[in-house]
Amino acid sequence: MDINNLWSLRLGFSTVEADKIKDLGFSKYLKRSLRAHTEVREPQFISNSPQTLSELKEHKKGKTRKELNKELAMTAIQWRSWLVQQCYESKNPIQEKLNLFWQNHFVVTYQKVKMPYWIYQHYQTINDYSLGNYKELVKQVIQTNAMIKYLDNSKNVRGNLNENLARELLELFTLGEGHYTEDDIKNTAKSLAGLNHGKDHAQYRKHQEDNSSKTIFGETGNFKLDQVIDLIFKQPNTTYFITRKVLKWFIYDNPPEALVQEYGDILRQNHFELKPFFEILFTKEYTKQTAGSQIKDPLTFTIQLLKGVQINNPNYTFMALFLMTQSMDLYNQPNVKGWIGGKDWLTSQIYIHRQQLVDFVLYEKNSPMARRLVNRVKKIDGTDVVFTPQLEFNKQANTQEIILDLTNKMVFEVDDNMQLELDNILLYDFNAQASNANQSVLNVYRYLARSAEFQII
Amino acid sequence: MDRRLFLRLLASATSGAVIMPTALSASTARKKGGIHNDNKIIFIQLNGGNDGLNTFIPYENPLYYQHRKTIAIPKQELINPSGGIAFHPALESLANISQNGDLSLIQNVGYPNPNRSHFRSREIWQTASDSNQYLNYGWLGRYLDHQYGDQGISGINIDKTENLALKSEQINNITIKDLTRLDKSMQGGNKLVLSDNPQLDFVRKIAYASTEGSKEISQAIKKSRYTTGDYPSTALGYNLKWISKLVKSSLETEVFYTSIGGFDTHRNQLPAHQKKLHEVNDAVYALYEDLKRDGFIENTTIVLFSEFGRRVKENGSGTDHGTAGPIVVIGGNNRGEIIGENPNLSDLDHGDLKYQIDFRSVYASILKDKLDFDPTLLGIQQNPLKGLF
Incomplete structure (x- = not known):
């Protein structure tokens, strides 16, 4: 596989960016992509969705449960389609690949949140902060109404703690298993008590807050969300934890620990700023032989x-x-x-x-x-699904050139067995100008797309 | 011969190994050394942390009703009371099995230094590790590695996603969501050539194992002389129906696995939990009856477990993650008893039950008593639980 195709895939979802990478050079391409931020435009189908709990109450009036469920299921599928469309049509695919990474890191699900507008706000928050400061990103995402709902923090009130959000904040969002104690979790839960749904984002409710003194990671005080996250970010594992996930998402199924250390340190040295972190990481990795290290999502x-x-x-x-x-x-x-x-x-x-x-x-x-x-x-x-595939290939090219062009785009390596099979699909005396030439090349495409190699980046 | 072609052939003969076609097929699954004793194991994993205290209720303990003002199950609704423990009303058919003497209830199962995270606790159960130990492969996967290597599909997981319990170094088990939709002509499935890239080999083996495996599976089901009983039309019912077909077929597959989600009842527990228990009750009973009718229940052990129980005190309308919980064993000639004491609701650890029986001693008993296998070979040091078989 051609290296520009490889990195177009790694930083996006296809090889369409390869020409741009080649023309600009990788480092210029990367700089430009990381700085080309696009705002999210609110999708049409969400415009009538309730935005607050009181609007939801209003919205539910006069509707049966069945009607409401149907409506929700419909928006759910529209939402997913819209997301796929964002990825497919994006002029700057790395932004979408990053958004998806963070969404898979700060998981909230449609099924549990059941408020399409809150889901949209979660996505919007990620899009706005995905290349800013990691610490700030955590603070913002935790305060989305979707997150409060997904991890039950509306049930976390003084004297009746619900640890769900506190636990996942430490275990899955920042530090990782084994880098905190059960007491840290209990005290974090106290700090988050009363952080409940609000107008645009979560807000503490005075009568549900726990203002007692808490001890988290050895420090004591009446901490609230912001301070708790500041304390978490003092812990050394915070940057390693996220770095390992970044390497897994973009490059390696099994990231070498040395790289986790190296880039984790870089993220800390850059005070959790994500742009320089990603820029350094991708620039260094681009120079390495990394093809074939990841199963394709x-x-x-x-x-x-x-x-x-x-x-x-x-x-x-x-x-x-x-x-x-x-x-x-x-x-x-x-x-x-x-x-x-x-x-x-x-x-x-x-x-x-x-x-x-x-x-x-x-x-x-x-x-x-x-x-x-x-x-x-x-x-x-109500639509029929029809695909009209068209494969462009050079009509002047010979068999080997056509095969090479496709394998360069589609598979990370061609072993002897694959070469033999390809030679059997597109024979050496293949005529690119023949009337059925298109079908023959499509057969090559089919073989490659079904191969084990195509399942790997 | 074309010189380039010759060189390529030479290269492939030396760098890639062609596996013999008998490997990775299902009917030829065979143990490396052991003797086959026809025992089969079915694991049903209840995902989310099943509330043990509201499944098998310690109704004579006033603390139960004190801690659970909203979600306690009223005494008059309970069924099958025995020795201070009664079944949740949704478990009527499981109570029947218990009265037939085919159900063992193991109480307070857990492990030292319990972890209250779903994933970690599930990992611990699935890998049979210590609380602070991280293992890459599942305990059943390691068992299959030991017993079969990659000589056959000896484990089948009916699920959408792979299960860590069956994760093995070698490919000797497959995960299938829908046995009616097996494609027998997967590209790359007819021969297996290995490379030096582990990710690539993984994909190639999947193709090979599922092509060969599915051929065998559908043939075996077709040839089977047994009919299948009636199952509820739930996801679990569907999965267990297939497992029953496979158990009754000529396949030598030893380990079956499936799961059901929805037990993470942080809120609104009463209706949600009841619905889930109903699903389990109906599907498991269908499986039991089906296997019993055709004489398979004696050699088939069905195990139900969850990654942890839930906190003793309710949190309003639900319960938070807890620690120890019950394991249910059905069939496999078990002794049909309640093993272990009733949950102690006064001596708690951070509001949670203290475990009394290590889950690995249950695994050890299954391995030793049912599969003739030495559990220490998998790193399981706990003694086999007494009184189960």
Whole structure:
């Protein structure tokens, strides 16, 4: 695989950025991408959603539970489709890949939060702070109404503590298991007591707050959310914990500990500023041989597959539903730990579905999986799912050149066996100008997209 | 011969190993040294932390009603009372199994220095590790590595995602969500060539194992001379129905696994928990009846567990993460008794039950008594629990 294709995939979802990386040079491309921030534009379907609990109460009036559930299920699917669309159409894919990373780090799920507008605000908060300061990002995300709801902090009140948010703040959002005590959690829960739903974000409610003195990581005081997070960020493991996850998300299923240390230290030296951290990390990693170190996530798999055959207006609902079958249901992780990634992305079932998707997109070949999804899309928005794949290739090129162009984009390596099989699919006397040439090249594309190598970046 | 082609062939012959086609298939699954004794194990994992105290209720203990003013189950609704413990009313059929003498209830199961995080506690249960020990492979995965290597599909997990308990160094088990939708012609599934890239080999083995494995599985189910009983149309019912088909087939698969979520009842516990227990009750009873009818229950051990129990005192309408909880064992010729004392509600650790039986001693008993396997080979040092089989 060509290195610019590789890094286009690593920092986005397909190889479409490769030319830009090549033209600008990696470091200039990276600088530009990290600084090109786009605001989120509120999606249409969310405009009538209640934004506060009192609006929700108002909204529920005169509607049956069934109606409300149906409405919620509909917005849920629209929300997922919209997210897929953001990733697919993004002019700056790294921003979306980062947003998704943080969403999978600060998990909240649609299913539990049940307030579409709060979910949107969570996404917006991540988008606004994803390349700012990590400490500030944590402070902001914890205060989203979605997070308060997802981790039950509305039930965490003085004298009747609910530790859920406090525990995950330490265990999953910042420090990691083994770097705090049960007492730290209890005292953090006290600090968070009374932090409840508010107008735009969470607010402490005076009569639910716990103003007693708390001891967290050996320091004592009447700490509130901000101070607790300041204390957490003094702990050395904070930067290593997030660095390991960053390396896993972008490059390695098994990140070497030495790199975790190296980049973790850089994040701390930069006072948790994320732009220089990512810039240094990616720039250094770009110079290394890293191809073949990560199992491809379902979203990248799907987008790369479709973009590779010039599909410009895919059915985003179909894509979102496919991701559900791949265990990558957006904003609906199975639990607060988020998707684990790596080998967890693939099981036999998931790999079979990937191969079936390839056949459906390229040849409209039906499988129970595809049929089921197509029927669901029809029910949801009344549309028929049709893909019209088009593979561009140089009509002057010979067999080897066409194969090389595709393998450079699609697979991290070509071993002897693959080369032999490719030679059998596209014979050496293949005529690129023949009337059925397109079909023959599509067969190569199909073979590569179904290969084990394509499941890996 | 083309010189380049020749060199390539030579290279592939030396750098990649072609695995013999008998490996990774299901009907030829065989133990490396041991003798097959036809015992099969089915694990049902209750995800989220099942509230043991509201599943098997210590109704004679006034502390239970004191701590749980909102969510206690009233005495008059309880069923199958025995020795101060009664079943939740949703567990009517499990109570039947208990009266048949086919159900053992193991009380206060946990481990030292309990961890109240779902993931960590689940990891501990699934890897059979100490509280401060991190193991990469599951306890059943290690068992399969020991017994089978990669000579056969000896474990099947019916689920959407892989389960750490079955995570093994070698590919000897598969995770399938839907057995009706197995594709028998996966690309790359007909031969297995290995590389020096572990991620790549992982994907190749999945293709190979599922192609070969699914061929075997569907043939075995087709050939099976047994019919299948009626199962409730819940996700768990569906999964257990398939497991029953597989247990009754000619496959040598030894370990089956599945899970059900929804037990993390921080709030609104009463209706939510009741619904979940109903699902478990109906599906497990269907499996029990089905296996019993065809004479498989004696050799099939069904185990239900959860990563922890819940806090003794309620938090309003629900309960927070706790520690020890019950394990239920059905079938496999168990003695049908209650093992361990009733939960002690006055001697608590940070508001949580103190464990009395280490979960690894239950594993040890299953390994030793049912699978003829020495648990210490998996690093399980606890003595097998007495009185279970």
